[in-house]
Amino acid sequence: MVLLAVTVIAGILFTWCVLSRRLALWSITAPIAMMGAGLALTSGSDPPLVFDLGDLAGFERSVEVVLALLLFVDATEVPAGVIRRERRVVARLLGLALPLTLVAAFLAALVFFPDRPGWVLAALATVVVPLDLAPAAAVVRDRRIPARLREVLNVEGGLSDGIVSPVFLLCVAAAAQSHTPGDDYAEALLDAVGAAGWAVGAGAFVGWGAGRVLRRSWARGWTLPAATRLAVLSVPIAAYTLAGALGGNGFIASFVAGVCVAPALRHLPEGTVTMTDDLVTLLTLGLWFLFGQLVGDEFWDGFHLSVVLYALLAVTLVRLVPVLLALVGTDLSLSDRLFLGWMGPRGVTSVVFGLLAAIELPAAGGGDFISRVMVITVMVSIVLHGLSGEPVGRLYARHRRTAPEPRGAE
Numbered sequence: 001m002v003l004l005a006v007t008v009i010a011g012i013l014f015t016w017c018v019l020s021r022r023l024a025l026w027s028i029t030a031p032i033a034m035m036g037a038g039l040a041l042t043s044g045s046d047p048p049l050v051f052d053l054g055d056l057a058g059f060e061r062s063v064e065v066v067l068a069l070l071l072f073v074d075a076t077e078v079p080a081g082v083i084r085r086e087r088r089v090v091a092r093l094l095g096l097a098l099p100l101t102l103v104a105a106f107l108a109a110l111v112f113f114p115d116r117p118g119w120v121l122a123a124l125a126t127v128v129v130p131l132d133l134a135p136a137a138a139v140v141r142d143r144r145i146p147a148r149l150r151e152v153l154n155v156e157g158g159l160s161d162g163i164v165s166p167v168f169l170l171c172v173a174a175a176a177q178s179h180t181p182g183d184d185y186a187e188a189l190l191d192a193v194g195a196a197g198w199a200v201g202a203g204a205f206v207g208w209g210a211g212r213v214l215r216r217s218w219a220r221g222w223t224l225p226a227a228t229r230l231a232v233l234s235v236p237i238a239a240y241t242l243a244g245a246l247g248g249n250g251f252i253a254s255f256v257a258g259v260c261v262a263p264a265l266r267h268l269p270e271g272t273v274t275m276t277d278d279l280v281t282l283l284t285l286g287l288w289f290l291f292g293q294l295v296g297d298e299f300w301d302g303f304h305l306s307v308v309l310y311a312l313l314a315v316t317l318v319r320l321v322p323v324l325l326a327l328v329g330t331d332l333s334l335s336d337r338l339f340l341g342w343m344g345p346r347g348v349t350s351v352v353f354g355l356l357a358a359i360e361l362p363a364a365g366g367g368d369f370i371s372r373v374m375v376i377t378v379m380v381s382i383v384l385h386g387l388s389g390e391p392v393g394r395l396y397a398r399h400r401r402t403a404p405e406p407r408g409a410e
Helices: 002-018 020-024 030-042 056-076 080-085 087-112 118-128 134-141 147-177 185-219 225-245 250-265 274-301 305-314 317-326 334-342 348-360 367-402
Strands: none
Touching: 002 020, 002 030, 002 274, 030 274, 030 367, 056 147, 056 225, 056 250, 056 274, 056 348, 080 087, 080 147, 087 118, 087 147, 087 305, 087 317, 118 147, 118 348, 118 367, 134 147, 134 367, 147 185, 147 250, 147 334, 147 348, 185 225, 185 250, 225 250, 225 274, 274 348, 274 367, 305 317, 305 367, 317 334, 334 367, 348 367
16 A cells, blocks of 8 residues: 555656646646645545554654755755845844744634643644745746845745744643643753754754865865765755754754755855755655645544634734734835735645644644644645735736836936
């Protein structure tokens, strides 16, 4: 059954690839295609395919590795030039809007789910907040939208999930502890902080060391372009495993390694991260197929109005209002601030966080609850942000046509 499932997933991916240009006309991205295939092939009382997630230990490790590679690639692909040019806007988005969004998501959860423990709701907030631009890739590539806004979104999307990761770990540790009678919250939080500390140390050591060695090797002609691609792929793997051996968290270590190795990559051949990026894309598309099964399970069990309403709020006002407040006083126009506030699609990071929360927390402790809310939130985001991409592009194109000519233009 496993081999058949892999064959089917590979066939669906191949079909999308050969039709990708035509499917793009209908905004059918690879994640959406894989999710739809997963929903169609795993739903019903007697589905042709079904994934058994009974081996939680092995499944958790697999999900963590996917997230580790994803965070590494995101960190390495953040354009340093954009950060320097837009440091004020980026600092406000990550340093002010992101914390405010987490607080808003937590307060909204308190309103909609007052019977749930506070730490479970805090963990839920960290699950529904991280950005993933893959489901809305057409918007990021749309040249009708100003390049400045697209670049800022790329930077925010590349760094926000790595920043939220340690907060997620702390909240999940506290939520798990709250359902273990007699144990100490402080001890659980200290353990989580210690794991994050070891992760940062391991990631910095591996990333900085690997970057220094790779840069010198390439400058002296000791290596080949293909070998540098393999070397870069080994960096997040080494950071992940070293952090695990030291008692740290692997995906935080991989993100830190990406941040530390990124400066050296600018001095290496173009496309050095391509192999790692392609592997991440392939693995995350497998997760999107699995997400389709989760969607089917959720729809099969019926809707929960409070969950749907919270999901709608989480992908709209919970982000929009903090972003508008954080960007007050910048040189961005109101329409640009509204665009950045609206364009916050949720995707594979939320899926992975939700799956990890479901594994770490028992059913009574909120694992199933967080997973359910995550599924609906990502689904709502895919629909709203996917459908709004083309209208937003048209609005910007119309604004350009009607904008007055600059003074002195011929």
